[in-house]
Amino acid sequence: MTIKDIARLAGVSVSTVSRVLNNHPDVSQDAVKKVMAIVNKYNYIPNTSARNLGMSSSDNIGVIMRGISNPFYTKIITAIGDKIEKSGYTMVMQQISTDEDELRVAAMMEKDKRLQGLILLGGHLNYTKEQVSSIGVPFVCCTFSNEYGNLNSDQYSSVCIDDEATAFSAVEQLYKKGHKKIAVLLSAVDDGSVSQVRYAGYKRALKDFNIPEDDNLIIQIHSFNIADAYHEMSKWLDKGIDFSALFCISDNMAMGAMKALRDAKKIVPDDVAVIAIDGIEASEYTNPVLSTLCQPMEHIGIKAVDVLVDIINNEGQHQHLTLPTTLREGETLR
Amino acid sequence: MTIKDIARLAGVSVSTVSRVLNNHPDVSQDAVKKVMAIVNKYNYIPNTSARNLGMSSSDNIGVIMRGISNPFYTKIITAIGDKIEKSGYTMVMQQISTDEDELRVAAMMEKDKRLQGLILLGGHLNYTKEQVSSIGVPFVCCTFSNEYGNLNSDQYSSVCIDDEATAFSAVEQLYKKGHKKIAVLLSAVDDGSVSQVRYAGYKRALKDFNIPEDDNLIIQIHSFNIADAYHEMSKWLDKGIDFSALFCISDNMAMGAMKALRDAKKIVPDDVAVIAIDGIEASEYTNPVLSTLCQPMEHIGIKAVDVLVDIINNEGQHQHLTLPTTLREGETLR
DNA sequence: AACGTTACTGGAAACGTTTCCGGAACAAAT
DNA sequence: ATTTGTTCCGGAAACGTTTCCAGTAACGTT
Numbered sequence: 001m002t003i004k005d006i007a008r009l010a011g012v013s014v015s016t017v018s019r020v021l022n023n024h025p026d027v028s029q030d031a032v033k034k035v036m037a038i039v040n041k042y043n044y045i046p047n048t049s050a051r052n053l054g055m056s057s058s059d060n061i062g063v064i065m066r067g068i069s070n071p072f073y074t075k076i077i078t079a080i081g082d083k084i085e086k087s088g089y090t091m092v093m094q095q096i097s098t099d100e101d102e103l104r105v106a107a108m109m110e111k112d113k114r115l116q117g118l119i120l121l122g123g124h125l126n127y128t129k130e131q132v133s134s135i136g137v138p139f140v141c142c143t144f145s146n147e148y149g150n151l152n153s154d155q156y157s158s159v160c161i162d163d164e165a166t167a168f169s170a171v172e173q174l175y176k177k178g179h180k181k182i183a184v185l186l187s188a189v190d191d192g193s194v195s196q197v198r199y200a201g202y203k204r205a206l207k208d209f210n211i212p213e214d215d216n217l218i219i220q221i222h223s224f225n226i227a228d229a230y231h232e233m234s235k236w237l238d239k240g241i242d243f244s245a246l247f248c249i250s251d252n253m254a255m256g257a258m259k260a261l262r263d264a265k266k267i268v269p270d271d272v273a274v275i276a277i278d279g280i281e282a283s284e285y286t287n288p289v290l291s292t293l294c295q296p297m298e299h300i301g302i303k304a305v306d307v308l309v310d311i312i313n314n315e316g317q318h319q320h321l322t323l324p325t326t327l328r329e330g331e332t333l334r
Numbered sequence: 335m336t337i338k339d340i341a342r343l344a345g346v347s348v349s350t351v352s353r354v355l356n357n358h359p360d361v362s363q364d365a366v367k368k369v370m371a372i373v374n375k376y377n378y379i380p381n382t383s384a385r386n387l388g389m390s391s392s393d394n395i396g397v398i399m400r401g402i403s404n405p406f407y408t409k410i411i412t413a414i415g416d417k418i419e420k421s422g423y424t425m426v427m428q429q430i431s432t433d434e435d436e437l438r439v440a441a442m443m444e445k446d447k448r449l450q451g452l453i454l455l456g457g458h459l460n461y462t463k464e465q466v467s468s469i470g471v472p473f474v475c476c477t478f479s480n481e482y483g484n485l486n487s488d489q490y491s492s493v494c495i496d497d498e499a500t501a502f503s504a505v506e507q508l509y510k511k512g513h514k515k516i517a518v519l520l521s522a523v524d525d526g527s528v529s530q531v532r533y534a535g536y537k538r539a540l541k542d543f544n545i546p547e548d549d550n551l552i553i554q555i556h557s558f559n560i561a562d563a564y565h566e567m568s569k570w571l572d573k574g575i576d577f578s579a580l581f582c583i584s585d586n587m588a589m590g591a592m593k594a595l596r597d598a599k600k601i602v603p604d605d606v607a608v609i610a611i612d613g614i615e616a617s618e619y620t621n622p623v624l625s626t627l628c629q630p631m632e633h634i635g636i637k638a639v640d641v642l643v644d645i646i647n648n649e650g651q652h653q654h655l656t657l658p659t660t661l662r663e664g665e666t667l668r
Numbered sequence: 669a670a671c672g673t674t675a676c677t678g679g680a681a682a683c684g685t686t687t688c689c690g691g692a693a694c695a696a697a698t
Numbered sequence: 699a700t701t702t703g704t705t706c707c708g709g710a711a712a713c714g715t716t717t718c719c720a721g722t723a724a725c726g727t728t
Contacts, residue, residue: 002713002714002715003714003715003716004714012677012678013677013678013679014678014679014714014715014716015677015678015679015680015716015717016676016677016678018715018716018717019676019677019716019717021715022716024717026675026676026677027675027676027677028675028676028677031676031677043445045442045445045446046714046715047387047448047713047714047715048383048446048447048448048715049382049383049384049386049387049392049448049713049714049715050383050387050683050713050714050715050716051714051715051716052383052683052715053381053383053384053387053682053683053684053685053713053714053715053716054682054683054714054715054716054717055683055715055716055717056682056683056684056716058382058383069408069409069412069615071405071408071616074403074405074408075403078403078429081427081428081429082429085428085429090426090447091426091427092424092425092426093415093425093427094415094419095412095415095416095419108379111377111379112379112382113382113424114381114382114383226615226616226619227615230619255616255619256619258619258621259619259621259623262621281403281560281561282405282560282589282616285560285564285589285590285592285593285620286619286620286621287592287593287596287620287621289593336683336684336685337684337685337686338684346707346708347707347708347709348684348685348686348708348709349686349687349707349708349709349710350706350707350708352685352686352687353686353687353706353707355685356686358687360705360706360707361705361706361707362705362706362707365706365707380684380685381683381684381685382685383683383684383685384683384684384685384686384713385684385685385686386685386713387683387684387685387686387712387713387714387715388684388685388686388687388712388713389685389686389687389713390686390712390713390714
């Protein structure tokens, strides 16, 4: 069943069918009716390959992400996938490992799958101008702060929270409860990732509250992995360093850390207060319930697609959205 | 940069370039060398739309899933996506809501995206023959038991655990610890879903161990949702029904239930023993650590793609794989 | 009555591949 | 010397759309 068959059955030309199917203006009501009748009767769906070839484009939007393993991303992905579908595009997902260069992958993918646009999830900030311009379709970065990039901001869009300020406010919560010996559990500190930016917020908070920085209170792992967090935290606790509160840069890591604290017989929140950032569902069901600053995950996903689709349709400029976080008061603060 | 340009630059015909690119036999070493030199030099990637149109097929494999929100699925999806990519196909993901008919979506998607094959995640068993044959590409169902379907088994493939036996063995664990009053937290019981099958395993266990069934010990919700599990469990606990153990048909639900138990001042495992099925990462970090029967999630994903690709390439028959589960001894049994 | 608009239509080229088919070049067998 | 077969190659049709362009019919204007 091709457009030709439809044309024949409806008694019109191929061009007319095409026009009807694409809502072109220059077509009579009569023709629309005839064509649609046949289309519906035979449940005709145009061939995407032929259509894309004809228009020399596609309806693919690529989504590249590093580490879907962090449950934080699944909510965002869900929202993105949903919204892409609703907008009439097709989502093409590509996962990359931690050591792959996402922009190289993006460039390849763009050629290979003829993308209309790209969404990058959980990436870095220190792309060079050349790297960015090497990819020829509009793209939007999700979930890492705008202000810290070194790029011309009109070359891409971004949708995220203010990671620095959120980290600051997490530490502030601890400070307000009287904590001064605040340890931080983080990932890399120099790769332009969220980890680095949240760490910056932590440091600014310490400074503002006149708490001296102490390298002994920095617990660094090399992933956002829950198991890594658990092991590294356990090792650190063995050192017996004195502290009264722990700021984890992600919920996932906090869950690992809390198990380590439990193993070490530290009671949360009596012995150690804990706060984190993200607001994943699981962390609402830990014992005790984790206190955390929640990201508006669905909203992030939806907005990312919105912005991208607008740009694809030439209905908008690149923009940089910063969405608000909300405090979830759990049971890990005292 | 099209195949014509490559042909011109390499000094051969378009057909020859195509043959080289597709590893056809009838082409000289000399030609291969000349073409590949140009292809590599200009980093040429063939246009997928044109190629698909020419071959009247595509390289798309569809993945349909209900409720990616359950973290259990993310591991599987990750594995599936990875494997699809490695096999040279493109993953096209479609999420559906609980009330959508997955086979209708499958049929639509197949036409729309010209799929080569389909993977269905977390579906039902009671498809009719007509429904199944309405979708014209091979498909494999993941994560629900084979034996309970009412279909001709050579019409599709499946990869999953033995849900009935696993549920049986979960209840067996509780029985071996001396429990007789075993409540069960489940989802639907009559829709052909995993829930129904796991419930069947629970009932068989009771029977084998000479424990009378008791409707009061059945806690039913209408999703696999963690929040729903929490609320429904709380409501049930209010009734004050006597019980000593709880079998949850999924880890996710168990996490909700454990919070409800905590709210009700029931100590796990002293007052109530808990066991579940799935083995998601988060449930390894609950307090206390959940005891559960783990599914080989990565393995399931990889096998599903393996089987499907073999069938697409006419290198295999439809088959039904049942993968083993392993007990993770947590801290919720006594 | 001639002309310009307007509203719509159909023919056909174009998109970038794959693949069928016929043929060239050459070697081996008769 | 002719046939037969092998190996490789190029031309061109085909895939199913979109879209440009030319054209027709109806209608209002001068």
